[in-house]
Amino acid sequence: MNMIEAINDALDLMMARDPDIVIMGEDVGYFGGVFRATAGLQKKFGRNRVFDAPINECGIIGAAVGMAAYGLRPVPEIQFADYIYPGLDQLVSEAARMRYRSAGEFTSPITIRSPFGGGIFGGQTHSQSPEAMFTHVAGLKTIIPATPYDAKGLLIAAIEDNDPVMFFEPKRIYNGPFGGDYDKPSRTWKGHPGGEVPEGYYKIPLGKARIVREGEALTVLAYGTMVHVAEAVLADKGIDAEIIDLRSLVPLDMETVEKSVQKTGKCLVIHEATRTSGFGAELVTLVQERCFYHLEAPVERVTGFDTPYPHSLEWAYFPGPVRIGEAVDRLMKD
């Protein structure tokens, strides 16, 4: 199963289990979404529960807040993460703080699904990785799966969660894992352990990282697409690195991170988002605060550049094997 199918499967399953779940978003109804994540759901669950929305993210998120106040569990889709901004106020000032400001009277159990990240020639309006912005907001959870297996299990957990959850789907790996080399085609999820998606209900708790590969020499922290790039680069380099797929930025599984860095003494943080004030800055700080006396080298971060995503130079922007390789070499020098 690829990640799109896994997400569709999770939505299908959860809608059948809970009549309060509704899906709305641009093109999600009859058409099933531009990435087909909601394909077939309107037909199965009716137009009352899966329906298209006007091109108005403020309205989509604002209406979801009202629906949640009524008692529904909306799962709106924002077609691209780049388009959340028109709905940002409803998200950060309203949904994120509803429980707090009403002392628990009203809550916003909303899961906002949105494809994010680059690598598909989406230009600067279809490629951003805005996750750090949401981790900065008190009251939002931010979840990013890296495999179809995780996508299904995490999405189920997100929908069941009683807090608003940003569920960012790395669109570069919707169809298969990816090694980060611009001239190498994507693989497929077939045969990949994360591509084995069991039928039926299972969930992966929010806030639990996944150890992708155990190792002693270096801890690599990544999420989404970058997990696969890290895996490919480090396999090529033959370094005994421990790769951790964070899965969840808020809540963050700091315990797993600490344990790993204290074991390896070295840490590399990778993300595709722009560098300045990216989530990497938070991770590096946390590692420095908690593992300083175990560190054998400065904590490194590999990120996208502080530019918008350039359409024609997308592969120059992307933090691929070269950038990661240099950082690994620096870290492993001593």
Place this chain on the structure above:
Amino acid sequence: MAEGPVEKGTARGNLPPLELYVPEPKYRPGDVVDYSHLPVPPAGKLARPDEACPASETWPLTLDMVRVLDEDDNAVGAWNPGLDPETLRRMLRTMALTRAFDDRLYRSQRQGKTSFYMKCTGEEAISVACAMALAGDDMVFPSYRQQGILISRGYPLVDMVNQIYSNRADPLKGRQLPIMYSAKDYGFFSISGNLATQFPQAVGWAMASAIKGDTRIATAFIGEGSSAEGDFHAAMTFAAVYNAPVVLHVVNNQWAISSFSGFAGAERTTFAARATGYGIAGLRVDGNDALAVYAAMEWAANRARANQGPTLIEHFTYRAEGHSTSDDPSAYRSAQEREEWPLGDPIMRLKKHLIALGEWSEEQQEAMDRELVEQVKVATKEAEKNGILGHGMHHPFHTMFEDVFEELPWHLEEQAAQAMRERGIKWPEWKERDDA
């Protein structure tokens, strides 16, 4: 025409230079007010379309004004809701109680018992009459000037004061600005300081009610100033697209802090007229006429309940007091505006109507007012036992970290522990209190 790159920023030929128009209110401090430009149509003039009429039939009503109480204090015309005297007295009493509450809590703020207060003086008819025309379980998405709805629905005054004092009995745990109530059991949504956000939320709630085949409707209130927010247009679009059972109110009280309604577009058309472009029903109502407000709300609520769709109601009124206790209206508008307001005072008008009916008297009004002042006084005294703002009788420290998420994650646990350590240093005497 194209002759290569255009040289920018220079006037060409005989074309006049373009001019930016910046609206300016008619009167500033010291000016003599003349409201003759403001048409006040006679009460009873307008027809009352069938509640199931096409939205387009309401177009004339969005430009005119629904009025019921005439110059002689009689209720006239097709919009007269025909309420019995008992209901009218209850309406009057609730409006007067709202004013008494405002007056008292305004003074509490001036006495330093809280940081902030907002009165709704002159707008009592809007919230009270709307609340009375709704079913008790219809959901209200209010702005900060609909305290009359909570009071109409019987929410305890003492809890309102507890919220305003942010004390240890504040239902919102001291987290919200005073007057930003939340009362789910009373169908009163949590108030946001970010304006107009409640508009699309109300539509979403109404959509949910329709999805579930419920019979309850939603209603929301914003000021005319915040109708300029994108949220207004999002709400109108969603309400129209999904035929949501919602009634959206724009309370046009003429002033958004110091910006007059012209900055929200009032010089071009009425706020009610905006309904037309969305294909939804619209009504413009004399907001100082409790009977007109009641009739409009009832009409729109019945329409929504019958799956005939949303309505936008503009209440034409005047914000008699400052925007809030942090505002000084004498700095930007003529003091005469309030005195000369041609639509009068909503409480006085309803009182005179009841007197004209022979169902009320000045003496009864005075006795009622005394009683209401006492009722509010008792509530504030009771609330003060739970503390006033800044006097330590607030919710326990740990509550600051609760409700960010359903469960406390590790980083908030750590920060809570830090807050407790700091407390021991900053205020060692609090160790003795049951303030864990």
